[in-house]
Structures are given as C-alpha cells and as structure tokens.
Amino acid sequence: MIEVSKKCIGCGKCVPVCPFAAIQMVDRLAVMNEACTLCGACVQVCPVKAITINREEASARRDLSSYKGVWVYVELMDVPGKGHGKKIRPVTLELLSAGRKLADELGQELCAVLIAEKNQGWEKELGEYGADKVYLAEHPEFFEYNTDVFSTAVIGIINRHKPSVMLYPASIQGRDLAPRVAASIYVGLTADCTALAIRDGLLVQSRPAFGGNIMADILSPNSRPQMATVRPNVMKIDEPRPGRTAIVVREEIKIDKNLRRVKVLERKLAHDKAGAKIEEARVVISGGRGLKTKEKFKMLEDLSALLGGVVGASRAAVDMGFKEKTHQVGQSGTTVSPKLYLACGISGAVQHIVGMKASDIIVAVNKDPNAPIFNVARHGVVGDVHEIVPKLIETLKKKGK
C-alpha cells in the first residue's frame, strides 16, 4: 500500500503536510498510521522520493461491494461583485437530480462533497435538491479552487468513505480535478457524459465522441468509485423539496500551505451585464448575418432581456462587428447547450452548428426555407427576423405590464 523506503532521511517534511495527521516520525523514519487515506500529499513533498504508494496492491485489495453511495462534487462559484461571496454553481443541482435517480436505482444514499473555506448553510439547498448527506471539509486553504489542495481533499474523503459512483460537473474546474483524482486512485473516469443509467449494478456512462458524430457507452467494471464528469445543461433539475434536509458529516482535514504549488496572480470574471454567462444560460437568443446591421442586432438584446437570456452571435455576425467575440457561438467561439436556443437570421454553417446542436429546444427563424439551420432545429419558422422579432418584443412587453 504505502511504503517508506530506506531512502528516508527523517527530515519530517511529510508530517505537517499530511491532511489526515497520519504520519509520525519513529526513530527518524516516517511511519504511516491507519488514518492514512493514500492521498499522496506526502509523496509530493518528500525531497528524496522515499515514499511510494502501490496502487495495484491497493486496488487488488478493493472489495468492490464495500463501495456504496452516489456522490456529487459540489462546485462553488464567485458571486459577481461580492468580494469573497460564493454560491453553488447551478450544474451541481443538475448532478444532484441525476445522482438522485441513480442512488434510488441502487438503493443507496446520495451524498454531496462540499469543500469550502466556510460553509454558508449550503447543506439546506443541497438537501432540498436531493442529497441525503453532505461531506463537508472546511479549511481556510479552500478559499479558492486549487488543483493540488482540492484533489488531496477529495482523494482523502473518497478513500475514507468509499463511494460507488462519483459525479463531477464537466466544467473547467471539474475537468481539472476529476482526472487528477482518477489518476491517483487508479479508477475509471468518463468525460463529458450526456446520459447516465444503472445496468446490472454498474454505471452506464454515455458520451459523445468525434465531435458528436458518435456516441459511446462506457463502463468501469473493476474499480470504484465509478467516476464521470457530466456536461452542464443536459440533466434536468428536479423540483426542490422544501424542508428536505441532509445530514452534515464534517471531515477533519488540515491542509499545509506548501501543497499549493500554483499561485494565482490575477483573476478576472467577465460577466455579462445581467451577470449571466452564455455557457450557462438557460435561454440563448442568437443572431447572424441576417440581422444586417449592428443597430438591428440590438433588438436581440431587448428580446433576450425579456426572456432572461443571453445574446449569442454567429461568426459572420461577430466578423461584421454586430457583437463582441465573447458571445460567438461555434467552433471558434463558445459551445452552448441552453434549454432554448433561438437562432435568428443564422444560415447554420457547420462551424456554428457544432457549438449549439446540443441545445434542448432549437427554434430557427430564417427567410430561406432551405437554410441548413433547419436540419438541427426542432421548430423552423420561414420568415423575416426584422418583422418577427419586433412582434415578439411587443407582445412580451405588453404581457410584462
């Protein structure tokens, strides 16, 4: 499992970095006790590489049936303009809804893993959205996401409590963290899943590959937890149940500041006026060349505001200066998958379609009945955006009053 070789010089550097206080110096030699979770923090700091973890042996000893429960990694996000304020990233709730179904199918608990500088009563929200239990690790070093710090904590909590399934958002944070954890504990990880199910007690992880031209079902039959990152905006959020509570289990973890090996010098959040990001928007109103001028394009802003959405643009519209590049949807822009995607005056070049075809309901308005956008749209409207969009705005404004 974990071994300390003769190379150990008894420097003691590993003792303070152990998050679980599992190392003692005995006769100038590091000795691990049963609190060791094989998180690997000591391996990282050992100056003479005297500590090794034998993963194979560790995994051979795994009794798969002792792994129980479906876990969801809780991603926190900064609240714009509120200093160090944080809130739960909405994709976490999607994962809880998906995880709830898996847990029910398996007859097991749904647990949320919350790693935070300070819990702000989040167990309430997590409970209402389906969690039975919240594993809470609080520490000042968790003030912002850091790969080394967070992966050490997650690995430790997994090794202590042995979940059967663990889900992460396929966000930048989740895709940074999950492979690190998987590599460390030698378990399977499937990226960017769009569907999850249980078959014969195993997690079936469905994901697109080759740019969405192919779907694959992936299993991790011989390792636990079965881990997956899940694409945001795909899983439906179930109605919260007010008053439903989750038990909080506190995880004692100490984090040495030397674990943090990458330093953030500067961070900027580029929020839309309304504070919404196009990747996360529930509604995206997109415009293309068909809008003709920057002034005309502005009507999409009005429509979007009425629907609580975010404006997107085709590459042509960006190239013509109708909208900033940060709003470009497509291969060389952003990939979006909102619940509603309204394409106005967009012909539907391949490079645009790959960036929006995962949207739930696509409505396209175009003058040309043969525009390729109608091949991906669920609802096609042949007509002039310059006439139809103002009518939409007018009606919605009337309703608002």
Next chain:
Amino acid sequence: MNIVVCVKQVPDSTEVKINPETGHLIRAGVPSIINPYDHAALENALKLKKTYGGRVTLISMGPPQARSVVQMGLALGADEGVLLSDMAFAGSDTWSTSYALAKGIAKIGKTDAIFCGMQAIDGDTAQTGPGIAQQLGIPQVTFCEHVDIDGKNFIARRHIDGGHEIVEARPPVLFTILVPKEFSPRCPSFPEIHGSVKKPYHVWTADDIGAEKHYLGLKGSPTQVSRIYPPPQREKAEMFSGSAHEAAEHILAIMRKGQFIAE
C-alpha cells in the same frame, strides 16, 4: 528550459462516421492529422525555445504510422522525437495512456515543463494531461491560452469558468493548451522537412520505459467501451410559415409550452 510536448495523431474528426449495421467506426479514407490542440501546444513551446533557448522534445503514443505526427513536429522545430509504440499499449484508455506517457517522459530525463493540448479532437476527454501530471507528481495548469517564462518561473493565462486568471508555477509543471481563437496551423517548409529527417527519433516499447504491463492496454484500462452507436437522429424540424404576426404567435406558443414565459 527543457520542454516535452505530447502530441497525438487523430483522424480529422468531422469526417468520422459510424457504420449503422456493424457499429464500427469508418476510418477508411479519413485523413490523419496532428491534434490541433497539440499543434497549438507545440507552437507555444517553440516560441519559448526561440525566446529563451532550451530544448523541445516530442512524445507520442500510437501505432508505427503515428511517426508522421512526430516527424511533422520535428519539421516544425522540435529537437527530438519519441514514439511509444508497442502492442501492449493498444486499447489504452486515458488512465493507461497517461501512465505510459508519464513513464516515457521520465525516461527522457530532466524536464522543466510538459505541454499538452487541452484535449484531442477524437476523444474530447481532456483527461490525459492531468493524468500525466498526477502520475509524475507535478502540478498542472489546465486550459491555458498561452504560457510564458518570467525568470525561473512560468506564467500562464488560463480559462476559468466565467473568466480567466494569470498563474505562476515553478518548474516542473504540466500545461494544457487551448487552440488560440485566431490559430492557423503552420505547415513546415521543404527545407524544414528535409532537415527534420536527421533529428534524433526513437521508438520505445513498454519494456524500454519500464512500464508495468498490467497497467497498459485494454486489460490495464479501468474504463471499457461497452457499445458505440450513431447519435440519435433528430427529427426533421417542424416547419411553419405564415405572416409575421402568426409566426410570432407560433414562437410564443413554443416558449409557453417550454415554460420559458408564463401562460
């Protein structure tokens, strides 16, 4: 600075289709290219080499024909190339692949930075880079727009959800690189291609890198592909045409039904 760049040979993904009857990938006639993200990573590494000196070594894993992407990288300016090629690697998932690449990189010798593409366009997993970093026990900086050097440290600008950050990392460190918005892959010139043939190139097997075989290939991979299939076909769009007023009413009805607006 010694930089290792990981490159992967990929089919030009937009061309790959599936045979609906056999369920197999149709790869015939699909051109193989250097993964564009890896190409961007290589260009970033070469830029650092040009400015600050140092050595750029390429590493790839794949069948013998994957030599072409290593050769391409050498022609673009890398100094040395390594291809990990062995039947034992066949069928490796991201875990096993990062294990093998980490072993190969360890054999290359002292490395200050590893550059990987953020993801490969055939798998889109973005898992191999962080996997290598963990296997080597070094820090990672993922989703980088670009990486520069400041004194002894690296400075990277990276994407985060909802913005970007500038980070500093001491070597050794692994970066995963995004394709810049205005990236047009450079093609090597004829003299560059000609010169690249003389550059050191090695093919290493699992034994050469000291990889334990039970971690490799289909058997060593914790994930298994149980089934591949074509994505569900979208039904044809429900088309509507009428006056602007009718069209607007039609769209509003769709929005009402989807509960995007109140009844």
